[in-house]
Amino acid sequence: MEKISWDAPYLDRKVWLLEHLETLHLDAKEALVLLLIDHFNTIHVNIHHELLATKLKINEEEVEDIFNALAEKGYLNLDFKDGNMVFDISGVYALENTSEVNYAKSLLEEFEDEFKRSLSPSEMDRILNLASIYSERMVIVALNEAASYDKRDLNYIERILISWTDKGLSVEDVENGKR
Template sequence: MDNNLIKYLDYGSVNISGAILANINNLGLTATESVILIELSYLKTRGINFPEPQIIVDMTGFDTKLVFDTIHQLVKKRFVAITSGKENVDEYSFTPLNQKINQLLEQHPDSKIEVTDSIKDTEEESLSNRQELFNNFTQEFGRPLSPIELETINDWLTIDKYSTKIVKLALREAVLKQVYSLKYIDRILISWKKQNITTVAQVEEQRKNYEQQKNNSNNQSTDLPKIPIFKIKKE
């Protein structure tokens, strides 16, 4: 690992998982590959160097065959390698991934800044915030998220630069309306963006104003003068 990559990992405490999330397209990863690669990286930090696929299945909710096939693709595309560790026990090596990230830095020197900005936004959110956000969606939807849904949520954070707190509030609005759709949540986020609503406080203020206008409208309708009803006699 050369100095460029060391600086990359040290800059702003950004880790490998953060680098993956911020550079999915540049690295040529699919959403599913990204999720499983991040989980493998996470497990390695916990001392699980060669996890059984079932562990990944339990963590992601993905189909067993999908996990098998994706890990095979990650090895084939040289994002990870299977090597022999201590006592000749197999383990996943992330050296190939480190090399790809280093090449990305050499080709795009400014990518370090882009990664940092995307991971640490105005609210200094961390990777754990993103993982928690994915978990929130899974819990509220009552099912595992599809790869396309994972990619959509990641795009909100990485490309559109929405904070995790704003996305959580949009999710809450959708749940209150009992609409479990990313398209509906996307419309909420776009609406807030058009109104220049970018903070939690502004969302709460908008909700209060809406409720107040609604109450005023109801009061006006009840305060209308009563119109006397005359019974017309038939001649």
Template sequence: MLEKIMHILEHGTYQIPSLLITNYKELKLSDIEFITLIYLMNTDSMFAPKEIGNTLHLSLEEVLETISSLEAKGFIKIEMKKRREVREEHINLEGIYQKLAFSYVEEPKEKEAAPNLFTTFETEFARPLSPIEYELINGWKENDFSDELITLALKEAVYNGVTNLRYIDKILYEWKKKGIRTKEQVEQSRVAFKSKKEEKQELFDYDWLDDNA
């Protein structure tokens, strides 16, 4: 899926509603349905299966199956419109926008942490996140990294002067290998590292030729 999203981005700038990013799993969208909706939300309404397939690197069969699935789930509607005596198929996206609006109204308070997490990243990076970065952050959450731990890894990276998600990804998986899952464990690890570093420094500063040392 990552390759398909990167391919989309190479062909222009796409706007993606944050509610779609944070709720597409809850909406039971497959990865292909997700990227197809991104494409449809950023193009005109005319239904052009071949163009969709070429842009998303999907076969015509995959496009038709995906569109059929999205329509069956109530995300889109295929409507016939008459233009200059010619009947054309157009895609109505009212369904997806209604579902996103409903998810926003009904979203429990504990889920509000997800958008706040993205806002924290954008504040620290001093720029908007890209769709790929949204995907990576969602991937961490799906792999059971808490918002608190992700935020701590972000602050660790910023403290070290690095503002990219690959570096933060390494921090998180290094912590996972060490069994670090909470803020307290992060602090304990820092204290242990600092203590070890100071001991090493004392060893290098020791004058081995001084009999009085």
């Protein structure tokens, strides 16, 4: 991603976001939240959890989870200015986020290599979601486990991860043969 002046008056940030969705590794709700934040910032509406929850028809706790996920990716920075909360999404446009993109690509490449085919967008989203829940390392170990049984299927991989979590196994336990 090239670094651009995200606040330039000629830049349509909503169009830019839509054009770059596949490189940002966002789920649908995260993308909608970014679009809504940009919209509300543009029309100078104070943003709050309840407003976004109402717009997206979700609860405020889920909005908070989305804010946290976006902040972890470096896409959202919350600050206070003149007594108001400021929602800064300039991180979406910054070069510093390439580490997240590289992380996701390496994980997805692992799956494509093992599946011996290109992944669909929904498969990519699902894999990235699994990595956010269980960790990249644990997902790769589950992929290797599934491959050892010739079961290269995301449902099977997810069942492995759920089973390991239910048993309280860490990635180190699994790597050391404890099952």
